[in-house]
Amino acid sequence: MLPKKSDNLWIELPSVDSTNNYAMGLIHEGLAQHGLTIRTAHQTKGKGQRGKVWETEPGANLSFSIIVKPGLLLSQSFQLLAATALAVRDELEKVLGDETKIKWPNDLYWRDRKTGGILIENVVRGRQWQWAVIGIGINVNQTKFKGLKNPVSLKQVTGKETDVLELAHAIQKTVLINCDNLQQQGFNRIFESYNLQLYKLQQSVRLKKGTRIISTKVNGVNKSGQLVTGNDVEECFDFGEVEWLL
Structure with a gap:
């Protein structure tokens, strides 16, 4: 089945092994654009850090990837992760409240439970950091989890269903704003805000x-x-x- 496009920078897939893999394929085919976002209702082999699998109930959660041109040196890769994590955290706070924190290095937590994660994969040619694929997974409307240590979904916290696509668009917009701010204004403000929202800070x-x-x-x-x-x-x-x- 061909992907549905809602606009030039958004691709909807009914099912895919990994949105990060799909995004990487677009980059290698020369079809990437800054801000191009791939979302799926069913990710069969979602990726986590260090080879872990991100398991999700079809249609219940948020799995998507954003392709960006970093405009940074590869040695500054943490800056992109921090900008992304802060963007996701700020959007989740609107639903979950200020107990939403960034757990170093790449997770989003509500209290002591994991509500989401970020995986960034890079395309480097020579010494140039050409593209980054920002993979984001959020537990949204799923209420039963198997084999995960301490998960929590937005629905478990709020008791309400959240519109997954609406949340995806909100996060995408804020991630791209933070990426632009990072390139135009530097890292200091994002760095300070990131640390203020750090999980277990001063604990x-x-x-x-x-x-x-x-x-x-x-x-x-x-x-x-x-x-x-x-x-x-x-x-x-x-x-x-x-x-x-x-």
Whole structure:
């Protein structure tokens, strides 16, 4: 079945293995445009971080990908992640309230439960960061989950159905606004706002690094994207270096 297009920058797919994969295909075929968004009602092999699978009930949740031209150096990739996470968080706050936070590095949490995640994949040629595919998954109207540690959906919090397509358009718009602001105004304002909305900021947490269990305090995230923790002595962690123990 051919995809439905609602406009030049929006593609609706009844079903697809992964919207990120579909977006990557468009890039490799030379069909990408900045802001082009691919959404599906049924993602059969959704991607999470480090090879994990994002499982979702068909039609109940939000699975989509936004293609962007970053206009940044690849070394600044955390800036795009921060701009995206802040945009998603700000739109979810309108539904869930101010207990919606960004859990470093790429998740959205309501209280201590996961409501969404972000996966950004890049196309780099030579030294140029040509394209980024921003994959976003949000638990919207699903109420029963299997095999997930601590999920929560918008419906479970509010008791109400949310229009998935309307939410997708709102998030897409805010993500693209933040991307434009990042390119035109720099990272400082987004960086400050990101840290203010950080999950467990200035609170004690337990992290696991290999066999080591670390009891520490979250002080923030630095501009390189490292989690900064510590009480008397600060310690910084890269993406994938530690696991949260919740």
